[in-house]
Amino acid sequence: MDIKAISSQNRKQINDFISSHWFSTDMVVRGKTIDMTKLDGFAVYENKAIIGLVTYEIDGSECEIVSLDSLSEKHGIGTALVEKVIETATKLKCVKIKLITTNDNLNAIRFYQRRGFDMTCLYHNSIQNARRIKPSIPMIGEYGIPIKHEIEFEMKLPKK
Numbered sequence: 001m002d003i004k005a006i007s008s009q010n011r012k013q014i015n016d017f018i019s020s021h022w023f024s025t026d027m028v029v030r031g032k033t034i035d036m037t038k039l040d041g042f043a044v045y046e047n048k049a050i051i052g053l054v055t056y057e058i059d060g061s062e063c064e065i066v067s068l069d070s071l072s073e074k075h076g077i078g079t080a081l082v083e084k085v086i087e088t089a090t091k092l093k094c095v096k097i098k099l100i101t102t103n104d105n106l107n108a109i110r111f112y113q114r115r116g117f118d119m120t121c122l123y124h125n126s127i128q129n130a131r132r133i134k135p136s137i138p139m140i141g142e143y144g145i146p147i148k149h150e151i152e153f154e155m156k157l158p159k160k
């Protein structure tokens, strides 16, 4: 799999990818706006096109996955990208990796639990607030489920 870290060389292409998949380059997480154009991450390429992207932020000893996208699902892209973040966070001596997904995203809820992430917190009705900051967040998500809550997952990393 052709995986490259985000760098100044591919930043423009990465930002275009983010805008087309997340409605803007800002992500609202727990009421806080994150400028995704500044984040580190990894992209999967096929014929010079991006077909997968993970972005993350390191804050002290915690790593947070901010976005994860696979355009060619069920071929191991999502898993490979999460593994790159685990490897990086471990090298940086992070104690945990956390992430937020929304209540409609049953696929992500399954995906992360299958990869060792545990559900740790529910931010009830938090998307109402997030929508005030980012009005492009849709009302209805996957499977026709109203998008209302943020669910936090985390994976504790072993000390190395």
Ligand SMILES: CC(C)(COP(=O)(O)OP(=O)(O)OC[C@H]1O[C@@H](n2cnc3c(N)ncnc32)[C@H](O)[C@@H]1OP(=O)(O)O)[C@@H](O)C(=O)NCCC(=O)NCCS
Binding pocket: 066, 067, 068, 069, 070, 071, 072, 073, 074, 075, 076, 077, 078, 079, 080, 100, 101, 105, 107, 108, 110, 111, 114
């Ligand atoms: C969640 C998401 C990133 C998963 O990406 P993906 O590339 O499909 O992930 P993988 O291919 O690694 O794994 C998905 C499933 O396919 C299976 N799979 C992987 N390779 C396979 C293959 N060659 N044949 C059959 N199944 C395969 C995996 O075992 C996995 O199943 P499991 O979770 O039951 O174990 C993707 O669905 C996505 O982009 N969703 C939209 C954005 C999103 O919701 N992001 C997460 C919130 S931030």
